[in-house]
Amino acid sequence: MSLDTVVEDIREEAHARAEDIRAEGEARADEIESAAEEDAEEILADAEQSVEREIEQLREQRLSSAKLEAKQKRLEARRDVLGDVREQVEDELASLEGETREELTRAVLDGASDEFEEGDDVSVYGRAEDQELIESILEDYDGYEYAGEYDCLGGVVVESDQSRVRVNNTFDSLLEDVWEDNLREISTQLFEQ
Template structure:
């Protein structure tokens, strides 16, 4: 075997090994690229899911916020309507006149008078009811009309001797009735 033949065999063997190494390298490179592509697809898919979750969460928050705003606006409108109704009732009560006003005032004083055994009792009421109170109080022994108070009508009865004070003003009666019946009033107004 000649030297040229040996060199040629070595070259052929080196080329074969180089081809094998290149093929193995290319296969490994293809595997790495495939893995990288799979990883990239998974990363993109995860990112898309995360974005969709974030969008859905944002949408839910916006929807929840909008519902809360609408509920608050509805409650504010109801509160305003209830205030208007309350104001209308106050105006109607304040405008009571004649026999009806006298009858209501007398019944409130009758109810309050039961609380007093004192000899000196003051009956106070709205400034515009001074004459009415004078005529009603004349029927009660030991009762006198005191200084006027700021109210829609009715009476406040006081005695220094017994330290008892009964507030039977139209205002206090209205507030008691209003509070006791607010749920029913609201249900009727808003058809709940």
């Protein structure tokens, strides 16, 4: 074998080996590129899912927040309406006149007088505008005397030192009791859906 043949065989073998290495390198590069593309697609899909979840959470939060705000505004509006109704009732009680006012004042005074012993000195307080009315009613009661002004819509506050009892039968206190006892029913009638 000649030296040229040996050199040629070595060259061919080196070329073949280089070609195998290059082919292996290209195959490995293709594998790496394919794996990188798969990873990139997986990362992108995960990111898209994450973004969609965040968008859905944000949408749910905003919807929940909007519902809560609407509910709060509805409750505030109901409170305002109930406040207006209560004011109207108070205005009507304060503006009662004539026989109706006298009948109601007598009724609350009779109710309060049940708490006192016969012979007690009883002091009766009432609205300044009702002084004459209360004094005329008290003419029918022994030991009862108009004692002064009490800031209220009407009715009376009655007390006695002997009994150590004080009865608040003002229209205000009666309205408060009725209002609290019937608030649910009032609300239902005003806001039936």
